[in-house]
Amino acid sequence: MSQNHPYLGLQLPSNAPFELKPSHGKGWGAFATRKIERGAKILEEKPLFVIRKHHDEITEEDVRKTFQQSTPRGKQQFLSLRDNAARPFSSMNYAFAENSFALSDNPPKHGLFLIHSRFNHSCIPNCNVPSTNGEIIASFATRDIVAGEEITFCYNTDFECRTRGDRHQVLRFTCECKACLPGTLFQQLSDTRRTLIRGLQYLTLGRDLDGQRQGSESPIIIDSQLKKAAENLAIQVSARLVYNLLVMSLLDEEELMNDFMIGRMYPGILILSTLFKTEGNARLARLAMEQKTWLEKLCVAFRLWGRGDVVDYGIALQLRMIHGPS
Ligand SMILES: [Zn+2]
Structure with a gap:
């Protein structure tokens, strides 16, 4: 069946480190053809076309109109899209929904991407497709990927x-x-x-x-009581640091720690660790952040557990100013 599959006609960049082929139970997938190093760019892709609407507002008519304005090659590529059972999609809107990525929420913009849409989902992925401000999307390896391994990213944030x-x-x-x-x-x-x-x-x-x-x-x-304290942003700084480092350790064990996650979480944790005003606490927080692994950081920071700090009251006020009153 796969020998005549229209996806065989999809053109990959000549240096692409992967091939497209059937993936058991998941339609088609992308499989590494050589080792891909953590952090390496896997693919950069332009959309076949873009629809400037919210996901749930895009109609069959919107997709049909955009399709009709497309080049003959674009039309042919769109019509080559298949569902996981290798059947043509039952509607153009469905084909678009299953093969598009959100490019922006405000203003709303969705792009149809033929190749990235072949990448399957995993809840412990080895690749990330970070959000973009433009129309070109790119994927990056979040850990080393070996030849033959399927390339996956997580469909939700x-x-x-x-x-x-x-x-x-x-x-x-x-x-x-x-x-x-x-x-x-x-x-x-x-x-x-x-x-x-x-x-x-x-x-x-x-x-x-x-x-x-x-x-x-x-x-x-x-x-x-704890719930109320959290909602009033009245959790002590020492507890906040422990909670954050515990999250990082759990993400690490879950095999979800990667450079994107660190980029998202680390700056906030670093700032948190410098907020302590009580000298003994400040010293411990510094020592915690000097440790190598997230688990080691957590173990040192845990010595702060239950300790108040002179900065606690001021922080709660500041956070309430940023996040709004309770
Ligand atoms: Zn899963």
């Missing part, structure tokens, strides 16, 4: 805080990655780790993933 069941509901398919394979110790630990990460984020931000507060029957923070 907050999956490090979601359990297997939660993720599958969003994905609308059953992922079979290491974090999703039922009956394994890693999978059970993975659900525990990701639930903890979500709770720790609530404690430091005072909000859940959607920016909202949980109701009084919070499944995330059961202790109502």
